[in-house]
Amino acid sequence: MKVGLMAMMMAGLLASGLAGAAEKTPQQEKMTMCNQHAKSQDLKGDARKTFMSECLKKDSKLSQMSPQQMKMKSCNGEAGDKKLAGDARKTFMSQSHAVNYQFTVDLNDLPQRQPVKKTLGEVEVLLIREGDNVRAYQAKCPHAGAPLEQGAICGDRLVCPWHKAAFNLASGKMCEPLALADLKQYPLRIEEGRVLVNPKAMSPAAPIGSGAAAPVYVVLGGGAAGSAALWRLRHEGFKGRVILVEREADAPYDRTALTKFVPSGKMDISKVPQLLKADVMDHVERLQARVSRLDAQQQRLIFEDGETLAFDKLLIASGASPVRPDLPGSDLDGVHLLRSKAQTDELLQAVDASHKIVIIGNSFIGTELASALRNRDIDVTVIARQALPFAKQFGDQIGRYFYQLHEQNGVKWVQGEIEALQGDQQVSGVQLKGGRLLDATVVLFATGVKPATDFIHDLPLAEDGSLQADEQLRVADNIWVAGDIATYPSAQGPLRIEHYRVAHQQGQTAAWNMLGQTVAFDRVPFFWTTQYATRYEYLGHATEWDDFQLIGSLEDKKFMAFYGQQGKLAAICSCGMYTLTAELVERMQQPMTLAEAVALGQEQIR
Incomplete structure (x- = not known):
């Protein structure tokens, strides 16, 4: 009946000589107004037909409203649903009212508690569904641009896959660094099972404090x-x-x-x-x-x-x-430490001039620098007392993997202890205990910090x-x-x-x-190291372990190494499993058995 009514009215309009009319009839004006209403709400298909039928009725209140009034009415309803008041309501209304909502996806096509990326023109948004509620946030982590659709949802948090920043699902507020920013949120509404998103982000509601002279x-x-x-x-x-x-x-x-x-x-x-x-x-x-x-x-x-x-x-x-060891010649020109931008700039200018460097110490700083410089084909020699890098942190098998990785990329390893640095004012060589002398005009101490x-x-x-x-x-x-x-x-x-x-x-x-909030620090440690454009991750902290299990492939750079102590999970070294480690960095806040963690890894690494 409703569809028939609309069809009859449209036929009547066409019969009235619409193509040649200089002025629109009242019926034509109503048709135009209703079409504008439908367009402003992005209605399509049966939903549009039903709306048009109701709007075209003689006494319809909808037909008496402009599209702008219609949009205001819808935004007011949404602000009420969100229980917004005061400045928060004003901000929401001004932004939601300014840009048309765009159809993004059918609600039934959104999985539960799984981040999904969608594109609205030039804007990428991340949709997260919980029950019949959906929220829209920026799709990239504000820290380094990680794709948040590859992140993990843990409890009430969304965790970034790269550096494990965590954001509150309900508000987008940052809970855990590295991001020092909240997620931008986009206005969203659901109509007739269709998810509509306004691609203009909402302004942050919370003001940043400042002003008083004390405390x-x-x-x-x-x-x-x-x-x-x-x-x-x-x-x-x-x-x-x-x-x-x-x-x-x-x-x-x-x-x-x-x-x-x-x-x-x-x-x-x-x-x-x-x-x-x-x-x-x-x-x-x-x-x-x-x-x-x-x-x-x-x-x-x-x-x-x-x-x-x-x-x-x-x-x-x-x-x-950074520590400068108490060695003869350690203060010669050409001997560097690395912490600040100024020190880095000075070091790289010297490296660019010589195209060679000797790095003393196989620490994370030393090996990351070696990896980065090999990308520019700089001749790199690393001297260390230990035979394998990171063996203390990761064990011999993972240490051997990193040793071979650097060797395959052209780094020259030298095992030994430094006796002195040679030179007058400028360093010219590194003398090892036992008599070996290595030529060196640029030296970096990567021997730890205090x-x-x-x-x-x-x-x-x-x-x-x-x-x-x-x-x-x-x-x-x-x-x-x-x-x-x-x-x-x-x-x-x-x-x-x-x-x-x-x-x-x-x-x-x-x-x-x-600020007087009484918060204990109890977070699971996490760090990452980048070696030859690949990110390796470490969760937890194991000073010793009585069980070690490796799954996946070191050669394919997709593996997880588990370190256990008395049946409990102590730490994980991982590569290529960034979504799972985003989940685990939260799950490890509660004790996990080694078997439980390994089973989870095996399920995901296939």
Whole structure:
């Protein structure tokens, strides 16, 4: 009956001489208006026919509304469904009302709790369905652009496949770094089983705090931990002063690029990403200075120039400094350390001039640099006391794999201990114990780091120079610590972890506690290393193990190595299983048996 009514009215309009009319009849005006309504709602098929029939009825209220009014009515209804009020409602209405919703997918074609990427013109969105609710977020991780459709949904979180940033499913808010940003969310509605998305992202609802003169929170150090703390303080709405004390003018930036992308030639050093955007840094005071002493009792920092800075609360995130071994000739020209952009730039200029380098130490920094430089066909020799790289962390089998990987790519391995570096002012060679002399005009020490705590004299330091914190990362009243200088309690005993993501996580946890939220740091450690354009991952922390199981193929770069202790899973070394490791980094927050983890890996690796 409804379809018949519409057909009769359309026939009547055609019979009225529509093609040659100078002015539209009332019936024609109504038809045009109803068509505009249907178009504004992206209605098609039977849904469009039904709507047109109702709209064309003589007394229909719909036919008396303009398309803009129709859209406003729909947006108001959606804002009510979302229980939005105040500024949040205004923001939603202004953005949802501005752009037409676009049909994206049928609801029945969306799987439950599985991220799905869709493209709307030039905009990629990620759809996540839970029951009959669907949310739309940006499709790439805001940290490094990882494809989030390859991520894992764990509980109420979406975990990035690459660097394991985690976002709340309901809001898109960042829960775990590395991303120091929330996910952009797109307005979405469901009509007649069709998912419609507005490709204009919603503005963030939460304002960033700033403004008041007190209290004063100081973050000492602009690395990973300090940056995460700054982000969290402001995004939690802290209204007082936030002061970053940092000796490098261009910090905070992503130091991981200095051993991965910059030496390989894939990234110019001027393009190293900043860790924090202007929306945070515009609300942070910067003080470029070197601290000579912390006065914990008086709650102040004393700088090398004699100036002081009082604080109400302090986060010490000064990081670690590369070790220059106490060897004859270690201070010659041409002998380098690597931590900052300036040091990296100086090293690479020397390498470009000589086309050769000797790296002392087979640490992750040393091997990543070796890998990156081989990409530019630089002659690389690595000297180390150990026969195999990473054997202490991963065991002999995985260590041998990395040894052979570098050897196949042209790295020359030399096992031995350094006796001295030869040269007058400029280094010319590396002398090994036993008499062997290697020519070298460019040398890098990659022999580890030490906590940067030389300025701390009135707080107890551990034997390695780190600060012993409680589970909330507090070391004294109103003083917290995070990153490479932090030793914290764990089920395995006191731990100090020199991982980039752990530093981010600790900075965030410390910020929460500075704000009085009482949050314990208990996250599963995770790090990754890039060797010859392939990312290898490590989850957990195993200082020793009594069981080792390897599944998959080392040669195909798709494997998982499991480390067990008394039947429990202690750690995983993995490659090519990024979605599963995104799931496991969350699941390992609760104890897992080795058998359970291996079974999960075998199921996924086939």
